[in-house]
Amino acid sequence: MSKAFTKETDADGDEQDGLLPEIPAGAKNYITPQGYARLRSELLQLIDEERPKIVEVVHWAASNGDRSENGDYIYGKKRLREIDRRIRFLTKRLELAEITDPAVHHGHDQAFFGATVTYAEESGQERTITIMGIDEADTAQGQVSWVSPIARALLKAREGDVVKLVTPLGAQEIEVLEVRYPAPPGLTR
Structure with missing residues (x-):
């Protein structure tokens, strides 16, 4: 089978599909204390609230049987991939953050x-x-x-x-x- 028809991995697009610019090579990720707090708050909200809710929905939908036509399951899995991608992105950005007041x-x-x-x-x-x-x-x-x-x-x-x-x-x-x-x-x- 041609490589053109294979599924891309979930790790692709960690830079949020180009929505935010990449940090220039060798540069620091300067951020204000307020900006850092907003990103950290979003990360914690995704990890502690949103992701567990979606996992619960996917688990429930999977228990209903046929997953191929199960909209809750299909949408839930897609949403989980989006959440996980955002969590990876935010984690990387916060690790590189240099808080500057x-x-x-x-x-x-x-x-x-x-x-x-x-x-x-x-x-x-x-x-x-x-x-x-x-x-x-x-x-x-x-x-x-x-x-x-x-x-x-x-x-x-x-x-x-x-x-x-x-x-x-x-x-x-x-x-x-x-x-x-x-x-x-x-x-x-």
């Missing part, structure tokens, strides 16, 4: 991991982004991964610096207007 830079004007940076493009348009970890960045919330081109251009820049941003449309200069960090716990502004 952006609050340690509170009051500084240089952009590091966790900074919220306001910058002006050549057109004069101002944008604000927060530099986050690969596994926690949400572009809809104005968060970008620290490995993204804009974050790479802004990292280590100070307020007032003009940096070069290389995009598919060509290079442009952007000016750093403001750099902010969250306040450490217990410190009010």
Whole structure:
């Protein structure tokens, strides 16, 4: 039989089918304490709650006899594979995680991991982004991964610096207007 018709293993796709970028070779998986807590919470919820429920459904469905036409069994096994793949992914990412608290830079004007940076493009348009970890960045919330081109251009820049941003449309200069960090716990502004 041709290899084209064989079933792929469950281990394939551990990088979540390309939904999240891979960590660059030799780089650390920087993450905020809040991001780490969210990933860990998801992992524990999958292990302690969701997976046992699905195992119970699959066990019940298997006891009903013919599995070839048993929707509960077929769906349950598929869902178990998805859960196990996500558990493996989260476990790997958490093992590689380097927790970095952006609050340690509170009051500084240089952009590091966790900074919220306001910058002006050549057109004069101002944008604000927060530099986050690969596994926690949400572009809809104005968060970008620290490995993204804009974050790479802004990292280590100070307020007032003009940096070069290389995009598919060509290079442009952007000016750093403001750099902010969250306040450490217990410190009010």
